[in-house]
Amino acid sequence: MKKVVSAFILVLTLACFSVVGVYAAVVEKPVIEAEMPDCYREIGNGSIVLYANATVPNGGTVRYQWYVADTENMAMIHAIFGAESDIYQVPEEIGVKWYCYAAWNVSGGAESDPVYSRLIRVEYFENTTAHIHSFCEWMVITEPTCTEIGIKVRECDCGVTERAEVPATGHNWDSGKITKKPTAQSDGEKVYTCLNCKAIKVKTVKFSGISEESDTTNNTAEPDNNSESTIEPTNIGSYEKTHFPWWLVAVIVVPVIGCIVIVVILLVIKKQKNVR
Ligand SMILES: [Zn+2]
Ligand SMILES: [Zn+2]
Numbered sequence: 549m550k551k552v553v554s555a556f557i558l559v560l561t562l563a564c565f566s567v568v569g570v571y572a573a574v575v576e577k578p579v580i581e582a583e584m585p586d587c588y589r590e591i592g593n594g595s596i597v598l599y600a601n602a603t604v605p606n607g608g609t610v611r612y613q614w615y616v617a618d619t620e621n622m623a624m625i626h627a628i629f630g631a632e633s634d635i636y637q638v639p640e641e642i643g644v645k646w647y648c649y650a651a652w653n654v655s656g657g658a659e660s661d662p663v664y665s666r667l668i669r670v671e672y673f674e675n676t677t678a679h680i681h682s683f684c685e686w687m688v689i690t691e692p693t694c695t696e697i698g699i700k701v702r703e704c705d706c707g708v709t710e711r712a713e714v715p716a717t718g719h720n721w722d723s724g725k726i727t728k729k730p731t732a733q734s735d736g737e738k739v740y741t742c743l744n745c746k747a748i749k750v751k752t753v754k755f756s757g758i759s760e761e762s763d764t765t766n767n768t769a770e771p772d773n774n775s776e777s778t779i780e781p782t783n784i785g786s787y788e789k790t791h792f793p794w795w796l797v798a799v800i801v802v803p804v805i806g807c808i809v810i811v812v813i814l815l816v817i818k819k820q821k822n823v824r
Contacts, residue, residue, distance in 0.1 A: 575660040578602040578610050578651040586669040591642055596670055600634040600649045602663065608655030610634070613662075617646040620667055644671045681708055694719045694745045720744050730755035750777050 692698030730736030
């Protein structure tokens with residue numbers, strides 16, 4: 549009796565399997581028309597989009613599912629949640645991943661066996677070639693003066709800013725003014741003033757013995773060994789720098805004298821008290 553029951557269950561099981569098999573065989577698998585090539589893109593240059601391309605022969609619809617794997621191995625693929633469209637946008641991540649899709653033919657409430665695409669190698673790589681800056685024009689942000697350097701900057705689209713010095717312009721001396729004529733007994737003096745910053749340059753003019761030219765454009769009275777000194781202007785004025793600061797003396801000396809006078813008076817008073 550037990551043998552009969554076992555045989556019956558076996559037959560029933562086989563029958564079920566064959567029915568399912570026949571049913572599945574009824575719905576034809578989709579056909580993959582074209583496979584995607586491998587994809588390779590520099591990161592930051594837009595996403596890689598994968599396309600599925602399967603057709604069904606008998607008026608059914610295609611259902612897709614995308615898979616990803618870390619290695620080139622179909623046994624390692626796992627389904628990407630929600631990736632059921634015929635396109636898939638690969639997330640931008642540096643490195644290599646393998647993608648494939650499965651397609652089913654859905655027809656009359658039944659579904660075919662899946663067909664799988666090949667594993668598509670997808671790589672996002674980092675930019676390894678050095679970026680060559682493309683700078684705009686220099687922009688002077690601090691103007692140079694006669695004696696101080698200035699600062700200029702220029703910028704690349706990538707955000708890099710380059711700074712450089714602007715050389716000092718140097719004084720722009722006016723034409724010579726002889727303030728003291730040289731004589732056989734004493735040297736003369738020629739004073740130049742900078743047209744930009746009012747700095748003063750004094751040149752000693754030696755008496756050459758050739759002639760005593762009053763003409764300031766004549767250079768015979770200034771050989772190369774003439775000594776010269778330049779007085780740079782301060783922010784107060786070009787002349788004040790050379791003045792002795794008498795006001796400072798007054799500020800220091802007056803209180804000191806005042807203190808001494810008071811101390812002397814106190815000492816005198818104390819002495820008088822001791823005498824009594
Ligand atoms: Zn740049
Ligand atoms: Zn100057």
